[in-house]
Amino acid sequence: MIELTNVSYSYTDIPALNNISLNISKGESVTLMGPNGSGKSTLLKLVNGIITPDSGSYRFGGEEITKKKLHDNRFSKLFHQKIGFVFQNSQTQLFCPEVYDEIAFGPRQMGFIESEVEKRVKDCLNLLNIEALKNRQPYHLSEGEKRKVAIACVLSLNPEVLVLDEPLNGLDPRTQRWLVEFLINFNKGGKTLITSTHNLEFLQEISDRGILFDEDHCIAADMEMDKILEDIDLLKRVNLVDEYYHKHVGSKHSHFHLHNY
Amino acid sequence: MTEKDIPEWLLKNENYVPQLDRDTFVNKSITSLLSVLSHIRRQSGHKTDLFGINAAFSVIFTILFVVLLSVSRGLVFVITANVYLLFMLCFLKSEDIVVILKTSFGVAIFTFIILLPTALYGNFYSIAMITPKVFASVTAVNILSRSTRWNSITGALKTFFIPDIFILVLDITIMYITMLGEFSLDMLYALRLRSVGKNKSKHTSLAGIAGTMFIKSKEMAEDTYAAMECRGFTGEYRIYRKFKFSFADALYIIANVLIILCFIYFGRYLRK
Numbered sequence: 001m002i003e004l005t006n007v008s009y010s011y012t013d014i015p016a017l018n019n020i021s022l023n024i025s026k027g028e029s030v031t032l033m034g035p036n037g038s039g040k041s042t043l044l045k046l047v048n049g050i051i052t053p054d055s056g057s058y059r060f061g062g063e064e065i066t067k068k069k070l071h072d073n074r075f076s077k078l079f080h081q082k083i084g085f086v087f088q089n090s091q092t093q094l095f096c097p098e099v100y101d102e103i104a105f106g107p108r109q110m111g112f113i114e115s116e117v118e119k120r121v122k123d124c125l126n127l128l129n130i131e132a133l134k135n136r137q138p139y140h141l142s143e144g145e146k147r148k149v150a151i152a153c154v155l156s157l158n159p160e161v162l163v164l165d166e167p168l169n170g171l172d173p174r175t176q177r178w179l180v181e182f183l184i185n186f187n188k189g190g191k192t193l194i195t196s197t198h199n200l201e202f203l204q205e206i207s208d209r210g211i212l213f214d215e216d217h218c219i220a221a222d223m224e225m226d227k228i229l230e231d232i233d234l235l236k237r238v239n240l241v242d243e244y245y246h247k248h249v250g251s252k253h254s255h256f257h258l259h260n261y
Numbered sequence: 262m263t264e265k266d267i268p269e270w271l272l273k274n275e276n277y278v279p280q281l282d283r284d285t286f287v288n289k290s291i292t293s294l295l296s297v298l299s300h301i302r303r304q305s306g307h308k309t310d311l312f313g314i315n316a317a318f319s320v321i322f323t324i325l326f327v328v329l330l331s332v333s334r335g336l337v338f339v340i341t342a343n344v345y346l347l348f349m350l351c352f353l354k355s356e357d358i359v360v361i362l363k364t365s366f367g368v369a370i371f372t373f374i375i376l377l378p379t380a381l382y383g384n385f386y387s388i389a390m391i392t393p394k395v396f397a398s399v400t401a402v403n404i405l406s407r408s409t410r411w412n413s414i415t416g417a418l419k420t421f422f423i424p425d426i427f428i429l430v431l432d433i434t435i436m437y438i439t440m441l442g443e444f445s446l447d448m449l450y451a452l453r454l455r456s457v458g459k460n461k462s463k464h465t466s467l468a469g470i471a472g473t474m475f476i477k478s479k480e481m482a483e484d485t486y487a488a489m490e491c492r493g494f495t496g497e498y499r500i501y502r503k504f505k506f507s508f509a510d511a512l513y514i515i516a517n518v519l520i521i522l523c524f525i526y527f528g529r530y531l532r533k
Binding site for chain 1: 266267268270271272273274275277278279280281282283284299302303444447448450451452453454455456457458459460465466469470472473476477
């Protein structure tokens with residue numbers, strides 16, 4: 001569904017992606033991992049058509065995504081309907097006066113009649129458990145609530161691919177757990193899921209496959225999530241864990257955890 | 262939440278054909294914001310200022326240069342100044358040269374057109390003098406802007422006995438232009454990504470972005486003030502800058518003194 005071939009991108013002389021090649025199939029759940037500044041967010045922007053590669057090619061559903069095609073109004077709108085993006089800072093996605101209007105923004109543009117719009121908004125509010133926020137102003141919500149509203153806005157477009165940039169950042173543990181459960185079930189429903197994070201805690205639950213970026217903006221590993229998380233030397237090399245990070249072996253439950261002392 | 266809770270429509274693929282809509286305003290806003298932000302980023306990315314010249318000298322001589330050009334009545338001096346600036350321009354990056362020359366020629370052509378009616382009354386002197394003067398002044402200021410970092414320029418203001426608190430406010434302003442610019446750029450990206458059909462009330466969406474930006478800037482201003490107070494800010498601020506003098510500074514001063522001598526010499530020559 002998503003094919004990147006030898007893609008490179010740089011911000012005014014500063015490289016962000018270096019010769020990236022990867023394929024993501026329909027229904028897969030993939031997590032991009034890597035230290036800060038390794039190019040995860042840039043890759044997500046590229047996948048969503050916000051930027052286009054300096055070199056290499058990007059194909060979505062078999063069709064090459066180029067700057068010229070994204071300037072085609074109809075193509076661009078259809079492409080953006082198929083792939084939904086939840087930004088790292090959810091506040092930047094919210095610009096309507098009320099949460100209801102925010103979620104209805106997409107369906108209204110798609111030309112649905114108002115009763116259908118209302119149904120979609122209601123379903124999204126229920127799904128994300130934010131019915132109580134329906135008439136609230138988005139800029140007065142907490143971080144977790146804003147993230148939920150941003151996800152609801154994207155879901156109301158019914159995209160085939162959901163892309164989330166650092167979805168667990170800044171959320172309290174309960175909301176993190178809720179979001180993880182939601183993403184797992186969303187993926188089970190047949191939708192493609194692409195997330196980026198440097199938080200290793202929930203990775204095994206969210207994704208089966210991990211793509212690890214190093215500090216040279218290249219892909220250091222692309223394999224099953226379990227294998228990546230077991231390769232501590234690799235994780236250390238890309239600055240994702242320190243020497244205190246380890247796994248209990250032989251106990252009934254095994255988990256990674258962080259030492260506070 | 263379980264898989265069963267997901268509504269039926271969300272499990273099906275959307276059979277959607279978008280309607281045509283005009284997004285020119287959003288696209289143009291994104292382009293212009295990107296150009297401002299990339300200019301600021303490029304400047305911050307400079308490891309040193311041009312040739313490592315002390316920014317205080319660059320600012321002083323650029324201001325002096327513009328003043329001398331304005332008061333000069335000799336065409337020879339104006340041409341010498343232009344030649345000197347074009348020589349300086351050769352040391353910049355090709356992309357900077359293109360941007361500077363585009364701006365300078367644009368402004369000079371505009372000046373020429375504005376002054377064209379004076380030529381109809383036989384006053385060719387104004388066109389011959391003012392157009393190259395404008396070209397040189399714009400080029401000089403642009404060379405300073407493109408080759409010297411913002412913080413060096415604001416720091417150099419201390420040389421002119423401008424209060425430290427004013428310099429601090431300028432520094433913070435530039436920082437917030439970047440931060441709010443990046444925030445508004447993300448909002449415009451979000452609007453573009455979510456505009457998947459015909460938006461009948463574009464003005465409402467844009468007003469929403471403007472409103473959120475206003476709230477964001479207010480929150481950031483309050484946070485900054487609170488953070489400054491927590492760090493012991495009592496209304497007074499002192500900027501410490503080390504004064505450096507290098508061989509490049511000496512060469513730069515000599516070149517500019519020669520320009521000043523040219524101004525005096527050609528001025529006297531003309532009076533004779």
